Amino acid sequence: MGTLIRGGTVVTATDTYPADVLVEGETVSMLGQKLAEAGHDVVDAAGAYVFPGGIDPHTHLDMPFGGTVTADDFETGTRAAALGGTTTIIDFALHTKGDSLHNALKTWHAKAADKACIDYAFHLTIADGRDETMAEIPKIIDEQGVNSFKVFMAYKHILQVDDETIFKTLQTCAVAGGLVQVHAENGDVIEVTTKQALAAGHTEPKWHALTRPVECEGEATHRAIRLAEIAGAPLYVVHVSSAMAADAISDGRKRGLSIYGETCPQYLVCDSSDYDRPDFKGAMYVLSPPIRDKWNQAVLLRKLKNMELHSFGSDHCSFNLCGQKELGKDNFSKIPNGAPTIEDRLAILYDVGVNQGVLGLNQFVALGSTNAAKLFGLFPRKGTIAVGSDADIVVWDPAKERTISAKTHHMNVDNNVFEGMKIKGRPRYVFSRGLKVADGDTFTGRKGYGKFQRSAKFFPVQL
Numbered sequence: 001m002g003t004l005i006r007g008g009t010v011v012t013a014t015d016t017y018p019a020d021v022l023v024e025g026e027t028v029s030m031l032g033q034k035l036a037e038a039g040h041d042v043v044d045a046a047g048a049y050v051f052p053g054g055i056d057p058h059t060h061l062d063m064p065f066g067g068t069v070t071a072d073d074f075e076t077g078t079r080a081a082a083l084g085g086t087t088t089i090i091d092f093a094l095h096t097k098g099d100s101l102h103n104a105l106k107t108w109h110a111k112a113a114d115k116a117c118i119d120y121a122f123h124l125t126i127a128d129g130r131d132e133t134m135a136e137i138p139k140i141i142d143e144q145g146v147n148s149f150k151v152f153m154a155y156k157h158i159l160q161v162d163d164e165t166i167f168k169t170l171q172t173c174a175v176a177g178g179l180v181q182v183h184a185e186n187g188d189v190i191e192v193t194t195k196q197a198l199a200a201g202h203t204e205p206k207w208h209a210l211t212r213p214v215e216c217e218g219e220a221t222h223r224a225i226r227l228a229e230i231a232g233a234p235l236y237v238v239h240v241s242s243a244m245a246a247d248a249i250s251d252g253r254k255r256g257l258s259i260y261g262e263t264c265p266q267y268l269v270c271d272s273s274d275y276d277r278p279d280f281k282g283a284m285y286v287l288s289p290p291i292r293d294k295w296n297q298a299v300l301l302r303k304l305k306n307m308e309l310h311s312f313g314s315d316h317c318s319f320n321l322c323g324q325k326e327l328g329k330d331n332f333s334k335i336p337n338g339a340p341t342i343e344d345r346l347a348i349l350y351d352v353g354v355n356q357g358v359l360g361l362n363q364f365v366a367l368g369s370t371n372a373a374k375l376f377g378l379f380p381r382k383g384t385i386a387v388g389s390d391a392d393i394v395v396w397d398p399a400k401e402r403t404i405s406a407k408t409h410h411m412n413v414d415n416n417v418f419e420g421m422k423i424k425g426r427p428r429y430v431f432s433r434g435l436k437v438a439d440g441d442t443f444t445g446r447k448g449y450g451k452f453q454r455s456a457k458f459f460p461v462q463l
C-alpha cells in the first residue's frame with residue numbers, strides 16, 4: 001500500500017501541471033491524472049501545490065560558536081525544518097586547525113545520526129592550509145560523499161583563514177571535483193573597526209553592523225572571485241547580504257566564471273533599523289554579514305529573479321536572547337552571531353517572492369530546493385518530483401495565513417527575527433522519503449529517521 005497525493009498541482013523547477021502523485025516505499029512510483037485509489041492512503045491536495053521538499057543548503061545545528069553552542073540540535077532543528085517544508089538540510093561540519101577533516105566529519109555524523117528527523121548532508125569548513133588538509137580533500141569527496149568546503153575570510157582568530165589557504169583550497173577543489181564556499185567579509189578590517197568602536201565606548205548591538213560596513217563584504221567578495229578566477233575554480237558565495245556583493249557575483253559571471261550566490265530570508269525582510277530595537281532586542285539581528293539598509297532587499301530579490309543569485313539558505317544559527325545573546329550585553333563583539341531561520345525560510349521566500357509577484361512558482365522551487373540539489377550533488381534523487389526520485393514532497397496550501405512568532409514556532413529558541421510578520425502560504429503536509437513528517441502544525445515524523453545523503457562530485461551546472 002502506498003500514498004496517493006491526489007488533486008494537486010505539481011510544480012518542479014521546470015514544469016507546472018495538475019497530477020496525482022503515487023508514493024510507494026520511499027520513492028515516487030507514478031505521476032498521472034486520476035490515478036486509482038487501489039487501497040492506497042489518499043492525501044488531499046485539492047487547491048494546493050505539490051512541491052519537491054525544500055533543501056536548505058546552509059544550517060548550523062549543535063555548533064559551538066561565540067563561546068556557546070547553537071540552541072537547536074539535529075533533533076529540534078530538523079523537526080522545525082520539516083514543519084516549514086524542508087526535507088533535506090546541508091549542515092556545516094567544523095574543521096579544527098591542526099586536526100583532520102575526517103575527524104570533523106566523524107564528529108558531525110555523531111551529532112546527527114540518532115537525532116535528525118529529515119535527511120541531511122554535510123559541507124566541511126577548512127581551518128588550515130596544511131598539506132595534510134589539502135591531501136584529504138579528494139578523499140573526502142570520493143569516499144565520504146561531501147563535495148563542498150567553506151572558507152572564512154572573517155572571524156579573525158577563530159575561523160578566518162588567509163588568502164594562501166583559500167587559494168590552495170580553490171586549486172585543490174578545482175582538480176578534485178569540489179565546490180569552495182566563501183564567507184566573504186574582510187576580517188582584518190573588522191578586527192580594527194571593532195577595537196576602535198569598543199575603545200570609543202560603543203558597546204550596543206548596532207555597532208556590530210557599523211563595524212562591518214558593506215565595503216568589507218564587497219571587497220572580500222571581489223577578492224574571493226578573483227582568487228577563484230586565478231585558480232580556475234568554481235565558487236559559491238554564501239549568505240550574500242548586499243547589492244555590492246551581489247554585483248560582484250554578477251560581474252564574475254559576466255566574465256564567464258562559474259560563480260554562484262546564495263542569499264537568506266533575513267536579508268530580504270529585515271533591515272538595519274532592526275539593530276535599534278530597545279531592550280537589547282537588536283542583538284537578535286547580530287549575524288554576519290550584518291543586516292543592511294532596506295534598499296538592498298529589492299536588489300537581492302531582483303537578483304534571485306534574474307538568476308544572478310542561485311540559492312536560498314537559511315543560515316540557521318540559533319541563540320537564545322536569554323543566556324546566549326546576553327553574553328554580549330556590554331560588548332557587541334561578544335554577542336554570538338546568528339539567527340533562527342530554518343523553519344520560516346520557504347514561507348518567506350514564497351511570501352516575498354511569489355505572493356508579491358516577483359518570482360514564478362518554478363523559480364520558487366528552483367531557489368528553495370532544486371538548485372541546491374544540483375550544486376551539492378543530490379539531484380535528481382532530491383530536488384524534484386519524478387518517478388524514481390525520493391518522495392520528499394510538500395503539499396503547499398497557498399491560501400493559509402499565519403503570523404510568525406517565537407511563541408508558536410517549533411525551533412528551540414526564545415526569539416524570531418521575523419516576529420509579527422503576517423505571511424500567506426504554508427505546508428499542509430510534508431513527506432520525507434514517503435513518511436508523513438508534518439500534518440499542518442503537527443510533527444508526525446520521528447527522531448533518527450533522517451539519513452545521511454552522499455553528495456556526488458561537483459560539476460559546474462548552468463544555473
Ligand code: URP
Binds near residue numbers: 315
Ligand atoms: O552570523 C552567522 N552567519 N552565523 C553563522 C556562521 C556563518 O558565518 O555562517
Ligand code: ZN
Binds near residue numbers: 183238239288
Ligand atoms: Zn558565514
Ligand code: ZN
Binds near residue numbers: 058060239
Ligand atoms: Zn552560516
